Amino acid sequence: MIKLSSNENPYPLTDEVAKEVNRLAVEVAYNRYPDKTYIELRKALAGYTGFPADQIIAGNGSDELILLSLLEYGGRDSVMISPAPTFGMYSHYASVTETEIMEVPYKLEAEFLFPEDKIMELASKYDDGIIFLCYPNNPTGERFSLSWLAKLLAETELMVVVDEAYYEFSGKTAIDLINNNQNLIVLRTLSKAFGLAGLRVGYLMANKPVIDGLNEIRSPYNISNYSAKIAVALLGFEDEYRKQWIEMRSERIKLEEFLKKHDSINAFHSEGNFILFKTDNDEEEIKDKLLERNIMIRYWDNLDTLGKALRVSVGMPEENELFKEEITSILEGV
Numbered sequence: 001m002i003k004l005s006s007n008e009n010p011y012p013l014t015d016e017v018a019k020e021v022n023r024l025a026v027e028v029a030y031n032r033y034p035d036k037t038y039i040e041l042r043k044a045l046a047g048y049t050g051f052p053a054d055q056i057i058a059g060n061g062s063d064e065l066i067l068l069s070l071l072e073y074g075g076r077d078s079v080m081i082s083p084a085p086t087f088g089m090y091s092h093y094a095s096v097t098e099t100e101i102m103e104v105p106y107k108l109e110a111e112f113l114f115p116e117d118k119i120m121e122l123a124s125k126y127d128d129g130i131i132f133l134c135y136p137n138n139p140t141g142e143r144f145s146l147s148w149l150a151k152l153l154a155e156t157e158l159m160v161v162v163d164e165a166y167y168e169f170s171g172k173t174a175i176d177l178i179n180n181n182q183n184l185i186v187l188r189t190l191s192k193a194f195g196l197a198g199l200r201v202g203y204l205m206a207n208k209p210v211i212d213g214l215n216e217i218r219s220p221y222n223i224s225n226y227s228a229k230i231a232v233a234l235l236g237f238e239d240e241y242r243k244q245w246i247e248m249r250s251e252r253i254k255l256e257e258f259l260k261k262h263d264s265i266n267a268f269h270s271e272g273n274f275i276l277f278k279t280d281n282d283e284e285e286i287k288d289k290l291l292e293r294n295i296m297i298r299y300w301d302n303l304d305t306l307g308k309a310l311r312v313s314v315g316m317p318e319e320n321e322l323f324k325e326e327i328t329s330i331l332e333g334v
Contacts (some may be wrong), residue, residue: 002319005298007166007274009195010243010315013144021235028226036220041201043207044232049188051175051205057214057230062165062189062202063280066094069130069185069204071217073159074099079129081122083115084303085139087163088179090132099129108305110268112140116148119303123156131156134163136170139311153181161185165323168193168245169252182207193245193274194234198204199227230311252314257310258324259312265333273314276306281331283308289330295323 003010013021029146038058046053059065062226070093076078080094084103094101102122107113113135121133132150136143158181162174167188175186185206191197201223205216223231255277260268267277279286287299287310298311312323 001226003153004313004315004319004323005296005311006197007192007313008077008197008246008274010272010319011307012315013045013195013241016236017234017237017240020229020237022027022227024220025226028229030032030225032082032225034221034223034225034228038223038228041223041228041232044218044235044327047070048238049080049175049205049237051178051331055178055205055208055211055271057204057206057211057218058223058228059202059204060227060310061200062163062187062204063089063093064200064222065187065202065204066132066161066163067096068214069159069187070094070097070099072214073128074131077128079126079158080132080240081126081129082087082132083119083137085167085306087134088137091226091250096302098180105305106140112137112142114142116144119265120152120155123152123158130159130161132161132163132196134165135172135174136166136271138165138272139274139309140275141268141272141274141276141296143170143172143271146172146174146177150177150181153177153184159185161187161204161291163187165189165192168241169249169273170271172271174310178205185210190234191229194231194241196227196231196234198318199224199230201227201231203265247317250313251317251320255312255314255320255324262328262331271289274311275314276309276311278309286310286327286330290323290326293326295326 015169041058042053042056076098076125078099081102082090084105106117111216187201187204194274259265264280300309303309
């Protein structure tokens with residue numbers, strides 16, 4: 001099965017990385033609780049991001065950190081504002097924490113247009129709550145402007161969480177805005193670019209008072225010893241991973257060009273490692289026919305204003321070529 005449905009890094013570990021992972025596997029103190037400060041992991045993340053270790057929190061995937069942010073800044077009598085469509089865990093955890101959900105739909109023309117004015121207007125009406133902004137957005141793939149974000153931060157009382165899960169594929173970041181804004185959290189993950197989806201390691205960056213408040217409610221042993229040690233090791237192979245990111249960006253461009261040139265497909269530009277698209281045919285049927293040919297992509301039966309939609313993740317070059325061949329065959333009725 002070729003899995004192009006979850007926006008993962010499709011590449012297996014290189015021989016050098018695999019050798020180091022295997023070496024570390026026998027060194028982990030499985031019988032001991034983790035260091036609850038995760039200082040070694042935070043130092044490694046500081047080295048990678050250039051951001052101070054004492055302004056970083058590591059989490060059990062970014063999902064845990066989304067929940068942590070909502071526990072601190074959401075809840076009853078608070079709001080959660082986000083564009084729609086976007087990553088579904090924001091509204092999921094908002095519901096869990098009984099935070100009122102307010103979604104602002106994208107304007108859809110030839111491409112998705114981020115609803116800057118409407119989010120700004122809605123944010124101005126509330127004093128308590130949180131705004132989630134995926135940058136670039138999943139599943140639409142577009143980015144808002146950082147100048148607009150700076151304006152939002154200056155004008156709103158709400159905490160703003162910028163989710164940079166796909167940072168390594170877009171190359172743009174909001175971390176330079178953190179030190180001048182007490183209401184900004186930047187969230188990242190090792191699940192996508194570093195291929196650690198199976199070990200669940202995410203992290204966030206913010207000002208020290210924000211970090212201190214979140215640490216007060218964070219579970220003390222939220223990452224396993226094994227996951228933390230492997231994460232530190234993989235961050236040390238940044239140059240190896242950058243080669244993969246460059247190839248994945250190149251493959252995304254080629255895949256997007258292919259989809260946009262096809263008469264039966266309406267594809268949207270993406271800065272992530274995925275592309276959202278619609279077709280003139282029934283999208284569910286296309287998903288099913290691809291699955292019969294051992295290719296799995298993401299399908300929505302009602303994606304907000306878009307209705308039925310499909311999203312393909314960027315795979316390895318040979319996987320992308322096979323996807324192109326098979327979807328062409330399906331659309332042409334072969």
